[in-house]
Amino acid sequence: MITLKGLTKSYRSGERKIDVLKRINLEIEQGDMLAIMGRSGTGKSTLLNILAGLDTADQGTYQYKQVKISDMNGNERARFRKQNIGFIIQNYTLIDSKNVFENIALPLRYSKLSKGEIIDKVDRVLADLKITELKEKDVDMLSGGEMQRVAIARALIQDPDLILADEPTGSLDEQTEEEILNIFKKLNQEGKTLVIVTHDQVVADWCYKIYYMQDGKVDLIAS
Numbered sequence: 001m002i003t004l005k006g007l008t009k010s011y012r013s014g015e016r017k018i019d020v021l022k023r024i025n026l027e028i029e030q031g032d033m034l035a036i037m038g039r040s041g042t043g044k045s046t047l048l049n050i051l052a053g054l055d056t057a058d059q060g061t062y063q064y065k066q067v068k069i070s071d072m073n074g075n076e077r078a079r080f081r082k083q084n085i086g087f088i089i090q091n092y093t094l095i096d097s098k099n100v101f102e103n104i105a106l107p108l109r110y111s112k113l114s115k116g117e118i119i120d121k122v123d124r125v126l127a128d129l130k131i132t133e134l135k136e137k138d139v140d141m142l143s144g145g146e147m148q149r150v151a152i153a154r155a156l157i158q159d160p161d162l163i164l165a166d167e168p169t170g171s172l173d174e175q176t177e178e179e180i181l182n183i184f185k186k187l188n189q190e191g192k193t194l195v196i197v198t199h200d201q202v203v204a205d206w207c208y209k210i211y212y213m214q215d216g217k218v219d220l221i222a223s
């Protein structure tokens with residue numbers, strides 16, 4: 001599904017150049033569920049942002065199915081992201097001034113769907129995640145676990161094939177973490193591919209493969 005070849009990325013910080021990714025090669029198969037671990041600052045989020053099409057590498061190629069993402073310009077990558085990627089991050093990035101329904105419907109705002117079709121879609125995702133009762137609530141009234149479910153719902157609204165999650169359970173208690181992981185497992189069983197960046201061994205152990213990032217490289221350490 002995904003092939004990364006020779007992916008290289010550096011950042012400049014004043015005089016210093018930081019080589020974050022050094023000729024990374026990685027294959028991700030459709031239907032996989034994998035964890036990326038590694039110490040802070042080793043480039044996990046950078047790699048995830050490149051997979052999402054939010055950032056680009058300096059060198060190397062990124063192929064998604066038959067398409068070379070690394071050849072795309074910013075607009076093309078934005079379209080690719082919208083059509084294929086569900087992105088979930090730790091601090092939810094929900095919009096406080098909007099309620100749960102409006103937050104989940106947000107990615108559909110420029111779609112050609114009618115109001116009724118949008119409502120149906122949101123209702124279906126809410127039901128799948130068992131959060132229908134939250135539909136009209138303001139997001140600033142939600143618990144951390146509820147917010148994360150809403151963020152997942154929003155990531156799923158366009159039915160993406162690839163779900164990228166950056167520390168998705170980082171601020172949740174153990175029970176809520178397990179509930180979120182169960183949701184991920186179910187999505188995976190339905191055919192979605194998941195890439196999860198985590199510091200948490202419990203989260204990694206739910207995945208089929210665990211990769212470890214170090215010194216600009218990514219190595220498979222368990223499968």
Ligand SMILES: Nc1ncnc2c1ncn2[C@@H]1O[C@H](COP(=O)(O)OP(=O)(O)OP(=O)(O)O)[C@@H](O)[C@H]1O
Pocket residue numbers: 011012013018020038039040041042043044045046047
């Ligand atoms: N936009 C940027 N400009 C300059 N340096 C950056 C930028 N983004 C990331 N970096 C640096 O690149 C390195 C990798 O950052 P990244 O966020 O990918 O690491 P990470 O493994 O996800 O870390 P953490 O586990 O703490 O989230 C860090 O040294 C970081 O400071």
